[in-house]
Amino acid sequence: MKISHFFLTFLISAVFSQLMSQDFNCMAIPVRHGSEILDHPFSGGLNSPQFNQMDIDLDGKEDLVVFDRITNDIQVFLYQNDKYVFDCSYDQLFPYVSAWMILKDYDADGLKDLFISPALSSAPSVQVFKAHVKEGKLQFEKRFFPYGTGDVISYKYFGFEYGVYVAKPDIPAVTDVDNDGDLDILSFESGGGTVNYYRNLCVDEGLSLDSFKMELADRCWGKFRESIYDDEIILSEDPLKCAESPGFRHAGSTILPIDMDGDSDTDLLLGDVSYNGLIYIHNGGSENDFATALERDFPQDDIPVQLNWFLGSFLVDVDQDSKKELVVAPNATIGSQNIDNILVYSDLDATSKFDFSLDPVQFMTKDMMDWGAKVFPCFVDENQDGLMDLIIGMSGMIGKDTSLDTRLVFYQNEGSTDSPVFSLKDTDYLGFSSRNESFLAPEFADLDGDLDIDLLIGLENGKFIYFENQGGPDMAFSFADPVYDFMNLDVGDNATPCLLDINNDGLMDLLSGNAMSFTNQNITGSLALFKNSGSKFNPYFEADWDADFNEVPFANVKLQESQFNTLSWATPEYYESKSGSELMVGSIKGTINQYAVSINDQLEILKDSVAGLDFGRFAAPAIADLDGNGFLDMLVGVETGGFRLYQTDIRALSTGTIQNTLGQNTFVISPNPAANKISISQLGRRTENNEWVQITIMDQLGNIKLQYDKYTLNTALDLSGLPSGIYFVLIQEDVFMSFNRFMKY
Helix, strand or coil: CCCCHHHHHHHHHHHHCCCCCCCCEECCCCEEECCEECCCCCCCCCCCEEEEEECCCCCCCCEEEEEECCCCEEEEEEEECCEEEECHHHCCCCCCCEEEEEEECCCCCCCCEEEEECCCCCCCCCEEEEEEEECCEEEEEECCECCECECCEEEEECCEEEECCCCCCCECEEECCCCCCCCEEEEECCCCCCEEEEEECCCCCCCCHHHCCEEEEECCCECCEECCCCCCEECCCCCCCCCCCCCCCCCCEEEEEECCCCCCCCEEEEEECCCCCCEEEEECCCCCCEEEEEECCCCCCCCCCCCCCCEEEEEECCCCCCCCEEEEEECCCCCCCCCCCCEEEEECCCCCCCCEEEECCCCCHHHCCCCCCCEEEEEECCCCCCCCEEEEEECCEECCCCCEECCEEEEEECCCCCCCCEEEEEEEECCHHHCCCCCCEEEEECCCCCCCCEEEEECCCCCEEEECECCCCCCCCCECCCECCHHHCCCCCCCEEEEECCCCCCCCEEEEECCECEEECCEEECCEEECCCCCCCCCCCCCCCCCCCEECCCCCCCCCCCCCCCECCCEEEEEEECCEEEEEEECCCCCEEEEEECCCCCEEEEECCHHHCCCCCCCEEEEECCCCCCEEEEEEECCCCCEEEEEEEEECCCCCCCEECHHHCCEEEECCCECCEEEEEECCCCCCCCCEEEEEEECCCCCEEEEEEEEECCCCEECCCCCCEEEEEEEEECCEEEEEEEEEC
16 A cells, blocks of 8 residues: 555645644543553652642642652642542642642631742751732742741841751641641751741731741750650650750651641651651640650551651541541652552541541552653554554662562553553563663664664663564564673663664664763763664674764763763653654753754754753653654653653654654665765665665655655665755655655755
């Protein structure tokens, strides 16, 4: 079957008439785990989440706002039709947040305001952003205070102004401790041993509630102290005297204010940096707040909280029944449990008291694609049915036993060309769970020129594993035994491979990033290029960074954290679009750079942050046209083990049911650039003299310049009638179609 000229002209004209501005919109594609369809598969995963509620869309219902301190990302889940629905349209609603955030209505206007750690400062203090509605939409505006030092909540002590102290690793309590109608703050002091009580004086002095005139009312609220030796709590025997313990304690505590027994005073649930559970502090004071009892391994009358490690706790009305549940999750930035890591305790008490019981159903993460930490998605047609499937690599899942479990995961596309559906088929693809690897970054391409797709995997040690596909063209994958230390290539650590024919010679080259930028001959950059100096059927890469075929670092791309810290996490992804050969490269900056691959195998920056997207401190893009609409889609793996999915405005090379073979670089144009003649050959094909294809040569506007119904491969094609410029070549053979481009000078 051939594609008609009318269809081709219509396709090109329609695609080129689209808007030129960059516009990436979130996509929704069904994802199945077994018989269940996930509610929010592309919300990004959760590692160290903090839970708040607020009516974000102003429909009168409390929505769920989740901040993850690993990525500094805020996810909004709207409560609609009795369930939470992820909505990425609110990504830009909140200011940049780091460390912690709390939503509380400080001025009694019915809108919850935002309390955060100063995001762009190391100061251990508190900033406030006031919520207001403008043109029917919620907005936040930073508050500046008449009492204190400007944009942080302050208190006066012996005539000097100090910021309210909240250590960056901690989560404070923002609550009305003295029940007078304004919000106070409880936080551990700098030594981490006692709790400071910052009392709000606004109601007492008749001031506006947003003035935040504060005093340090008590340097040992509750009179308890944490031990300097461990996570033990020392209670005082005197309600007017702080418990004693020599020396200072390490910082690292979370505080949840809760009236556990319904007596209208403030009890506490504490998480500690060295503890896998929660500690309940009972406030038994009459006139003054005084800790009279404690309960470790809370709740002891049910299944105690046990998570790995340094926990935060939150009161959330999970099911919108006006009763709040206790939600518990890790608060650590490294090494904590990153799967099955959110616990919900339902309240069984019908009164104002709390009686918590563990709910066995996983909250939120059961409806996410969440595979631990730092995930590397890769689109490939694994079963050769014409639909793009998904293979995922990762840097490891950490469960309750604290062991690291790293593997490949396979999602098969069981939908259609315009309606993809991903179904989880193999949670241990190729059996990597038993190979004791701690990092897997997969890349698929036809490396050996035999027209099937091979697999190259980057490892933590900077080396690669090669799996040759022996299935053959158009057949489901069948891999030979793995080749470790592939060609002795070594990029230092955490190799992130990308295979592409960067110099258009018909051979797959290797571009790689890693965790640290490459420094070679006093030059530092984030990518390394190893050119293929072998042949069509026998690829060869020289391991020596300084070999003639290599460029380490490559193209002056610098994505490291700073000139003093070369941490980069560069993750390149190659694709072909109507504009030509391009790269998306994620990095430690959490953004994705877009580059054009020029005709002389260099890179030209197009965007230093595609669509203004920011994913925290890691982003690994994968590109494909999943729904056959003529535009490429981008799946981004993030640090919290999940994914974000976007439809881009980047025009794909082919649409519909035609299989696009360009990603395999099947056809090669040479020479390129060309003067007056070119020839077209097929990679991996020993061409007979009478073998032919149909070709169409177009300019950059899609105008057809030359067309041959029977072009014989490997024969000269006369271009003398074409002016200089960039041209696209559509190559058709039966139901297969490939696009290439060349330059005529």
